[in-house]
Amino acid sequence: GESVGLHLPTLSVQEGDNSIINCAYSNSASDYFIWYKQESGKGPQFIIDIRSNMDKRQGQRVTVLLNKTVKHLSLQIAATQPGDSAVYFCAESHNNAGNMLTFGGGTRLMVKP
Amino acid sequence: NAGVTQTPKFQVLKTGQSMTLQCAQDMNHEYMSWYRQDPGMGLRLIHYSVGAGITDQGEVPNGYNVSRSTTEDFPLRLLSAAPSQTSVYFCASSSGLAGPTDTQYFGPGTRLTVL
Numbered sequence: 001g002e003s004v005g006l007h008l009p010t011l012s013v014q015e016g017d018n019s020i021i022n023c024a025y026s027n028s029a030s031d032y033f034i035w036y037k038q039e040s041g042k043g044p045q046f047i048i049d050i051r052s053n054m055d056k057r058q059g060q061r062v063t064v065l066l067n068k069t070v071k072h073l074s075l076q077i078a079a080t081q082p083g084d085s086a087v088y089f090c091a092e093s094h095n096n097a098g099n100m101l102t103f104g105g106g107t108r109l110m111v112k113p
Numbered sequence: 114n115a116g117v118t119q120t121p122k123f124q125v126l127k128t129g130q131s132m133t134l135q136c137a138q139d140m141n142h143e144y145m146s147w148y149r150q151d152p153g154m155g156l157r158l159i160h161y162s163v164g165a166g167i168t169d170q171g172e173v174p175n176g177y178n179v180s181r182s183t184t185e186d187f188p189l190r191l192l193s194a195a196p197s198q199t200s201v202y203f204c205a206s207s208s209g210l211a212g213p214t215d216t217q218y219f220g221p222g223t224r225l226t227v228l
Contacts, residue, residue: 009153034216043117043203043219044156089155100171101146101217103155 012110019077021107023090026071030092034101035064035075039086047075047088077109085111115139117220119204125226126194134189134223136204143209145187146171146217147179149200156203162187163209194227201225 013019025033031052036044050057050064050073057064063076073090087108091101120135138145143164148156148171158171162181176198178190187206191198202223207215 041222043205043221045219046216049216091155100158100161101156102172103148103157105153105155 009105010108010110012112013080015080015082015111015113017080019075019080019084019109019111021075021077021088021109023073023075023104024071025073025090025092025104027092027094027102028071029094030071032093033064033066033073034091034093035062035073036089036091036103037084037086038089038106044089080109080111082111082113085109117204117206117218119202119220119223121223122221123224125228126191127228128195130194131190131192132194134191134202134204134225136187136189136220137185138187138204138206138218139185140206140208140218141184142206142218143184144207144215144217145181146205147177147187147189148203148205149173149198150203150222151200159189159202191225194225196227199225199227 034049035047037047038044048059048062048064050066061078065074087106089106090104093101117138146161147159150156157173159177160171160179162168165181165184168179168181181187204220205217207217
């Protein structure tokens with residue numbers, strides 16, 4: 001069935017470098033996308049979201065890019081810090097799905113000091 | 114304001130036992146959901162509720178029951194636990210004001226092991 005998935009299961013970056021986490025989705029009806037951060041032993045924490053009528057959205061140190069042509073979503077973290085180490089999930093929903101979110105499999109970001 | 118709370122944090126069951134995972138939120142949110150997270154995987158929706166008295170099935174509802182008698186509480190019941198239900202369970206809530214685009218707030222999770 002339709003799914004949201006991630007390209008890389010683990011990403012290791014040097015502290016201070018920029019990180020890019022990618023996500024592919026297959027449901028062309030998806031119109032809302034969210035990135036979550038999950039630290040060990042905790043629930044997912046909202047980072048940033050984007051609607052399908054946008055290509056880019058920026059937050060504090062984070063940017064989400066949406067390419068609807070190739071159904072691709074990315075999360076960019078600037079000046080990655082040790083506190084950014086976590087598993088990152090993308091999720092999507094669409095108006096016809098009510099409140100249902102479909103999550104990708106997650107990417108583990110490891111920040112080396 | 115505690116946000117979304119879940120109890121217990123850890124639970125071990127034997128096959129065939131029943132139990133209820135508790136979830137409560139104090140943000141007056143209309144939408145509440147239950148997810149399970151298996152190792153190395155993303156979260157999968159079990160059941161959700163868009164308001165008191167209203168529940169619906171998610172992606173993986175089999176083996177689970179829910180009810181929503183109040184806005185604050187959304188318990189998840191396992192009627193006859195199976196080893197395949199070993200997982201981490203997360204409850205989430207959102208205001209419901211913006212429908213699917215609402216930010217969902219997650220609880221800390223319940224780690225369940227079924228032997």
